[in-house]
Amino acid sequence: MSAPVIEVRGVTKAYGDKPVLRGIDLAVEEHRAIALIGASGSGKSTLLRCIDLLDEIDDGDVLLDGEVVTDPSVRPDRVRRRLGMVFQGYNLFPHLTVLENVVLAPRRVHGTSREEAEARALELLGRFGLADRAADRPDRLSGGQQQRVAIVRALATGPRALLLDEVTSALDPELVGEVLNLVRDLKADGMTMILATHEMSFAAEVADEICFLHDGLIVERGRPEQIFEAPEREETRRFLRRLLEAKRL
Amino acid sequence: MDDRRAARAAARRRRDRRGAAIATVSTVVLVALVVWLVGSTPGWPDVRETFFSWDAFSTSFPDVLEGFWLDVRLFVIVEIAVLIVGLVVALVRTTTSPALFPLRAFAAAYVDVFRGVPVILLVYLVGFGVPALAFEGAPSDPVLLGGIALTLSYTAYVAEVYRAGIDSVHGSQRQAALAVGLTERQAMRHVILPQAVRRVIPPLLNDFISLQKDVALVAILGPLEAFRVAQIQAASDFNYTPLLAAALLYLCVTIPMARVVDVVQRRSRTA
Numbered sequence: 001m002s003a004p005v006i007e008v009r010g011v012t013k014a015y016g017d018k019p020v021l022r023g024i025d026l027a028v029e030e031h032r033a034i035a036l037i038g039a040s041g042s043g044k045s046t047l048l049r050c051i052d053l054l055d056e057i058d059d060g061d062v063l064l065d066g067e068v069v070t071d072p073s074v075r076p077d078r079v080r081r082r083l084g085m086v087f088q089g090y091n092l093f094p095h096l097t098v099l100e101n102v103v104l105a106p107r108r109v110h111g112t113s114r115e116e117a118e119a120r121a122l123e124l125l126g127r128f129g130l131a132d133r134a135a136d137r138p139d140r141l142s143g144g145q146q147q148r149v150a151i152v153r154a155l156a157t158g159p160r161a162l163l164l165d166e167v168t169s170a171l172d173p174e175l176v177g178e179v180l181n182l183v184r185d186l187k188a189d190g191m192t193m194i195l196a197t198h199e200m201s202f203a204a205e206v207a208d209e210i211c212f213l214h215d216g217l218i219v220e221r222g223r224p225e226q227i228f229e230a231p232e233r234e235e236t237r238r239f240l241r242r243l244l245e246a247k248r249l
Numbered sequence: 250m251d252d253r254r255a256a257r258a259a260a261r262r263r264r265d266r267r268g269a270a271i272a273t274v275s276t277v278v279l280v281a282l283v284v285w286l287v288g289s290t291p292g293w294p295d296v297r298e299t300f301f302s303w304d305a306f307s308t309s310f311p312d313v314l315e316g317f318w319l320d321v322r323l324f325v326i327v328e329i330a331v332l333i334v335g336l337v338v339a340l341v342r343t344t345t346s347p348a349l350f351p352l353r354a355f356a357a358a359y360v361d362v363f364r365g366v367p368v369i370l371l372v373y374l375v376g377f378g379v380p381a382l383a384f385e386g387a388p389s390d391p392v393l394l395g396g397i398a399l400t401l402s403y404t405a406y407v408a409e410v411y412r413a414g415i416d417s418v419h420g421s422q423r424q425a426a427l428a429v430g431l432t433e434r435q436a437m438r439h440v441i442l443p444q445a446v447r448r449v450i451p452p453l454l455n456d457f458i459s460l461q462k463d464v465a466l467v468a469i470l471g472p473l474e475a476f477r478v479a480q481i482q483a484a485s486d487f488n489y490t491p492l493l494a495a496a497l498l499y500l501c502v503t504i505p506m507a508r509v510v511d512v513v514q515r516r517s518r519t520a
Contacts, residue, residue: 077427077431092425157430
């Protein structure tokens with residue numbers, strides 16, 4: 001069997017003297033989706049950022065297709081171009097049009113010609129119902145549209161895996177659905193994904209495996225039905241109970 | 250319903266008309282008061298003769314205008330040089346590589362020194378100091394030397410304006426640029442700098458307004474620019490009107506520039 005697309009081995013990370021990740025192990029096989037759940041501050045976002053080398057880890061290793069990418073001799077931009085990352089706050093480039101946002105990396109990083117990059121971008125935008133917004137600036141779009149553009153931007157370079165960091169948390173409730181539908185489509189296409197999320201029913205539906213993070217550790221992991229219906233750890237039960245009380249489950 | 254809307258519109262029109270009338274009357278009264286006060290001072294007849302002489306104005310104006318053409322060429326060239334060198338200094342200051350530390354330190358010292366020295370002093374030091382060094386190819390043209398002094402001073406200001414613009418672009422933009430695979434340098438070039446430059450256009454234009462006046466400082470090195478020409482004529486005729494002519498010419502470029510700043514600022518606020 002080939003190496004997992006992404007593998008995380010014993011990763012630790014502290015901000016100052018505050019530990020955020022305390023030894024994370026994780027493997028994501030091709031075409032699988034892993035959902036990271038847990039309270040705010042449990043380390044979900046930091047883990048994604050460490051995998052994309054946006055944060056430097058203290059200890060352990062991150063592997064991409066079997067290659068140790070946290071080795072200091074590896075150039076981080078060479079690693080990031082093989083991954084797609086989507087942020088909670090969209091982070092589109094406001095001075096560029098939707099189309100320019102999407103073609104920036106294909107053209108500047110991968111050296112794709114303008115015609116080819118734009119054709120591919122328009123095809124992707126069209127697939128996700130955004131073709132008519134190609135010439136608009138991001139601030140003319142709704143939050144849901146902006147986040148869908150951000151996902152298209154991350155897809156445009158054909159990444160090996162997609163890292164989704166609470167992509168619906170900044171959205172108005174009525175706009176969450178369109179973004180989740182897109183992620184659902186990507187999963188159906190076989191995209192390898194790690195998603196940090198607060199949308200439990202969505203995580204249950206789309207993820208092959210749920211990892212519950214608590215205080216910088218994955219304290220429980222398993223199939224969605226096992227985690228949500230028969231959690232074994234007290235921390236997991238308490239977290240799910242609190243969500244239930246807040247009517248978020 | 251329609252009646253009330255019409256009544257409201259009529260009331261609004263009345264209010265606007267009354268406002269305009271009050272503004273006109275108060276302006277006229279104030280201007281008349283100032284004219285009367287100045288005109289009634291004991292020295293006014295002499296001042297009118299030495300500062301507002303139509304004869305002196307019309308005879309000196311062509312020469313002053315010709316001198317001003319030198320000012321215009323000088324500030325256009327200095328503005329272009331300042332925009333480029335200022336950006337380079339700002340970019341050097343944003344680097345983090347240890348190998349570039351000497352350059353970074355130099356850029357920081359440069360900004361500190363040249364922002365802290367009065368422009369007029371720089372014009373003296375460069376204008377008289379550099380030729381005195383007498384090295385091979387040392388510039389001796391006073392216009393060039395004055396231009397260099399102005400460039401040194403304004404580059405320091407403009408570099409700080411650029412740097413403030415770069416710092417004002419939120420860190421999440423750099424993150425997003427890196428996340429799609431751009432290198433740090435590409436992120437600066439394609440994502441951060443375009444946003445930063447757009448934000449600093451109004452302050453840059455403001456600096457240019459003061460540069461357009463400060464070109465007159467080159468006069469102390471001797472070239473016949475507008476202020477210098479006016480000074481010479483004033484001294485020979487014992488009439489200061491040529492200086493007024495020069496002042497009007499400076500206003501002819503600085504006031505339109507100020508309006509451009511207003512427009513750009515308004516546009517960037519609505520965008």
